[in-house]
Amino acid sequence: LLDASVKFAVERFHQISTDEVYGDKPLDYDWRGFTEASPLQPSSPYAASKAAADLLCLAYARTYGLYVTISRSSNNYGKWQHTEKLLPKIISLAEHGQKLPVYGPGLNKRDWLYVLDHCVAVDKIIRHGKAGHIYNVAAGTEMSNLTFIKLVLKILAKDENAIEFTEDRAGHDLRYPMDCEKIKNELDWTPQYTFQEALDETVAWYRSRML
Structure with a gap:
């Protein structure tokens, strides 16, 4: 893609x-989150591939003058997400009366970003972002996986006894706290959807397609 962009003078x-790509922080970490200048310390092969892609983009920007921008977002949720992802998977399992597997004790934390807020952030970056710059995008709705799953079960009016703790997965990062002051200050972006409202709407949408 980068080669093609250079060849055809993509704007x-x-x-x-x-x-x-930043790696993780301890669960009790209470200082400033990762900034765009934080070192890349990916834990998994997947994260390493994303970090490598970021570096390739920045290298093409320097070598060929390609106008590159990068956004690093937290966990997305919303309509049309692949069924392997946590939210639609939880809903499907719960609706079919199956057990909900939770890695380890379920204490690993994630920030949940509604997809439409993410789309607005990407649009602002594409329109007004500076060449060669990176922008963190997160909603500030960090919570443990267990808390998230219980919230979904509450919306579904399903029993928490369906939760089944399983062996933790290899290289399971604890949490990714991110500092998003850059995109807020430079591009005037903040999440417009409240977490509970967006979650309620998303769960209702998936349920309507499963019934």
């Missing part, structure tokens, strides 16, 4: 990355 190239 803009935007790379959507992930908070996973």
Whole structure:
């Protein structure tokens, strides 16, 4: 894609990355989160591939003058998400009366970003972001996986006894706290949807397609 962009003089190239490129922090970490200048310390092969893609983009920007921007977002949720992802998977299992597997004790934390808020952030970056710059995008709705699952079960009016704790997965990052002051200050972006409202709407949408 980068080669083709250079060959055909593409005006803009935007790379959507992930908070996973930074590695993780302890669960009790209470200082400033990762900034765009934080070192890349990916834990998993997937995260390493995303970090490598980010570096390739920045290298093409320097070598070929390609207008590159990068956004690193937290966990997305919303309509049309692949069924392997946590939210639609929880809903499907719960609706079919199956057990809900939770890695380890379920204390690993994630920030949940509504997809439409993410889309607005990407649009602002593409329109007004500076060449060669990186922008963190998160909603400030960090919570443990267990808390998130219980919230979904509450909306579904399902029993928490369906939760089944399983062996933790290899290289399971604890949390990815991110500092998003840059995109807020430079591009005037903040989440417009409240977490509970967006979650309620999303769960209702999935349920309507499963009934």
